Amino acid sequence: MNSLNAIRLFTASVDAGSFSEVGRRLGMAPSSVSRQVAALEDSVGAQLIHRTTRKLSLTEAGRLYFERVSRILAALDEATAAVSHLEESPRGVLHVNGPTAFGVRHVAPALPDFLARYPEVRIELTLTDNFVDLLEVGADVAVRVGELEDSSLIARRLAPNRRVLCASPGYLAKAGAPERPQDLADHNCLVYTRHHGNVNWNLGGPDGLAEVGVSGNLRTNNTEAVHAAALGGLGIALLPSWLVGQEVQSGRLVEVLPGYRAAPGALDTGIHALYPADRHLSTKVRAFVDFLVERFGPRPYWEETPSGKGGGH
Amino acid sequence: MNSLNAIRLFTASVDAGSFSEVGRRLGMAPSSVSRQVAALEDSVGAQLIHRTTRKLSLTEAGRLYFERVSRILAALDEATAAVSHLEESPRGVLHVNGPTAFGVRHVAPALPDFLARYPEVRIELTLTDNFVDLLEVGADVAVRVGELEDSSLIARRLAPNRRVLCASPGYLAKAGAPERPQDLADHNCLVYTRHHGNVNWNLGGPDGLAEVGVSGNLRTNNTEAVHAAALGGLGIALLPSWLVGQEVQSGRLVEVLPGYRAAPGALDTGIHALYPADRHLSTKVRAFVDFLVERFGPRPYWEETPSGKGGGH
DNA sequence: CTCATCTTTGCTTTATTTGCAAATATCATA
DNA sequence: TATGATATTTGCAAATAAAGCAAAGATGAG
Numbered sequence A, B: 001m002n003s004l005n006a007i008r009l010f011t012a013s014v015d016a017g018s019f020s021e022v023g024r025r026l027g028m029a030p031s032s033v034s035r036q037v038a039a040l041e042d043s044v045g046a047q048l049i050h051r052t053t054r055k056l057s058l059t060e061a062g063r064l065y066f067e068r069v070s071r072i073l074a075a076l077d078e079a080t081a082a083v084s085h086l087e088e089s090p091r092g093v094l095h096v097n098g099p100t101a102f103g104v105r106h107v108a109p110a111l112p113d114f115l116a117r118y119p120e121v122r123i124e125l126t127l128t129d130n131f132v133d134l135l136e137v138g139a140d141v142a143v144r145v146g147e148l149e150d151s152s153l154i155a156r157r158l159a160p161n162r163r164v165l166c167a168s169p170g171y172l173a174k175a176g177a178p179e180r181p182q183d184l185a186d187h188n189c190l191v192y193t194r195h196h197g198n199v200n201w202n203l204g205g206p207d208g209l210a211e212v213g214v215s216g217n218l219r220t221n222n223t224e225a226v227h228a229a230a231l232g233g234l235g236i237a238l239l240p241s242w243l244v245g246q247e248v249q250s251g252r253l254v255e256v257l258p259g260y261r262a263a264p265g266a267l268d269t270g271i272h273a274l275y276p277a278d279r280h281l282s283t284k285v286r287a288f289v290d291f292l293v294e295r296f297g298p299r300p301y302w303e304e305t306p307s308g309k310g311g312g313h
Numbered sequence C: 001c002t003c004a005t006c007t008t009t010g011c012t013t014t015a016t017t018t019g020c021a022a023a024t025a026t027c028a029t030a
Numbered sequence D: 001t002a003t004g005a006t007a008t009t010t011g012c013a014a015a016t017a018a019a020g021c022a023a024a025g026a027t028g029a030g
Helices: A004-016 A019-026 A030-044 A060-088 A100-117 A169-175 A181-186 A223-231 A241-250 A283-296 B004-016 B019-026 B030-044 B060-088 B100-117 B169-175 B181-186 B223-231 B241-250 B283-296
Strands: A049-051 A056-058 A092-098 A121-127 A141-145 A154-159 A163-167 A189-192 A199-205 A208-214 A218-220 A236-240 A271-275 B049-051 B056-058 B092-098 B121-127 B141-145 B154-159 B163-167 B189-192 B199-205 B208-214 B218-220 B236-240 B271-275
Touching: A004 A019, A004 A030, A004 A049, A004 A056, A004 A060, A004 B004, A019 A030, A030 B060, A056 A060, A060 A283, A060 B030, A060 B060, A060 B092, A092 A100, A092 A283, A092 B060, A100 A121, A100 A141, A100 A241, A100 A283, A121 A283, A141 A283, A154 A283, A163 A241, A181 A199, A181 A208, A189 A223, A218 A223, A223 A236, A223 A241, A236 A241, A271 A283, B004 B019, B004 B030, B004 B049, B004 B056, B004 B060, B019 B030, B056 B060, B060 B283, B092 B100, B092 B283, B100 B121, B100 B141, B100 B241, B100 B283, B141 B283, B154 B283, B163 B169, B163 B241, B181 B199, B181 B208, B189 B223, B218 B223, B223 B236, B223 B241, B236 B241, B271 B283
Parallel strands: A092 A121, A092 A141, A189 A218, A189 A236, B092 B121, B092 B141, B189 B218, B189 B236
Antiparallel strands: A049 A056, A141 A271, A154 A271, A163 A236, A199 A208, B049 B056, B141 B271, B154 B271, B163 B236, B199 B208
């Protein structure tokens, strides 16, 4: 196949008017230029340049080829530049994928700041709760809460995923606050589970790990439903801090058994940004992930407490 | 610089959806395809394709690059095809250069036949009597009468360049016809010369070579002037057969000393077509030169005599 | 869970390209 | 006219790039 280099040397020779001059400008031997152009001529099957020791002149075929090929080379350089340009600074469309609840509460609110910092980026945010293949859906980066599937993607930790026992002040006034993990068995516990069967909450505290079987009059596979029920005063819930942290801060919910915390399970591996393990990570993805890390960590705003205690990792 | 091959493999991979498939189609190892595309990505500085063992998918940069580069490759192939096309059969502009007198009498009249045979050729005929550099003037082929300058051009012999002693019937009736070369000294000889000084005509005949000093009341550096004067009955002229051959045939001029002929000098090396010694001789030039050879040689029409004698080489 | 197929990487072999030097060609200049 | 400076081109050896092979890791189908 004919090489791009030969074509570039051909046009350069036409511009310079001499193979030697081209060699001088490009720092290569004149013989190489000569041979490349000769090879190009063989490749297209026509003489392109009449050669004299003193002067080069185009044949008709050469003129024709030069005209067309000059524009083509320019277009090719433009195409390359356009792509390289994309990488100079964050710009272009950034497809972000994430779970609905977390996305609505913490990703979407962050976007104005991000877009203000990088005005040339446009974001396409897709919130889905079923697991999607990043590449399948055309996403550049995904935010995942817990449960990292084993994949070729790179995971960057954005925040811890602590779970908090909490209930509304109304419920606690009526039912009292548990003082030890075992007390939970006597409370109406709002259970989030994806499976059937009994549910245990594992709580670590000053007296070690306690496993408590919990139950109540609401079981659901939807965290938001648990959340709503807890806000409504139905009972005690075990919910991620990113969901209830700010309500605990405002007092709409009260943390229960604050000396204890849920033992880290599969759901507690943290909140991560996932992106393809490509050798060339695009600047817009890097910028977005860096932005999220900066915004959330090391202690996310939803973990802040007025007294400075709690949360963290 | 990035190679054309890599770009072709990139687009082929996008089309095929798999490096292995491309390798299969193009008969090369999948690893080579993979490496070429990776090198292209390094070259443009951006990831173009997300790879999975099972599937390839374009990045935004890849989509952008693919769109532009596909068109560019097509344009490049078109440009190559256009040039190659030129060589499939004679077509395009053919620049022909030649001396005025011969061109008007024998080249221009031949062109209708040539153009009828090759309808896709357009001829640009430039007739000049000063020597021009073929390449300088942009000519593809030149017709030269005698005097071949030593150059890198290829010379193909089209016809002999015999010179003929002749005079008008009127002059011969008045002054008589010479019977031996020496008789020319007593005739009014019409001398073509570019220099000052005496002029000798060297005539070869049955009695060997005779050198005769000639003179008359007309000396000129223009062959056409000699020709016109001879037709007007002024005297005896030594003129190329291509100029007077047909007039001798028609009787408007009569050959003098037909048993003798001018000794070949620098002016008698023949009539040639000259064209560049390129490795790729264009088909239109080849066709034109072949056409002239066929039309003129081995015995040109202007050398024909009713009795079949004379002329030749 | 196993298998077939895909991409990638290390390693070796092969092909291409390069530079240098020499041969040849051309034009300017003495 | 002869000489010198500079051009293209070619042969040859060295350097560079590309290819294939085999193996390892990855992914989806059955």
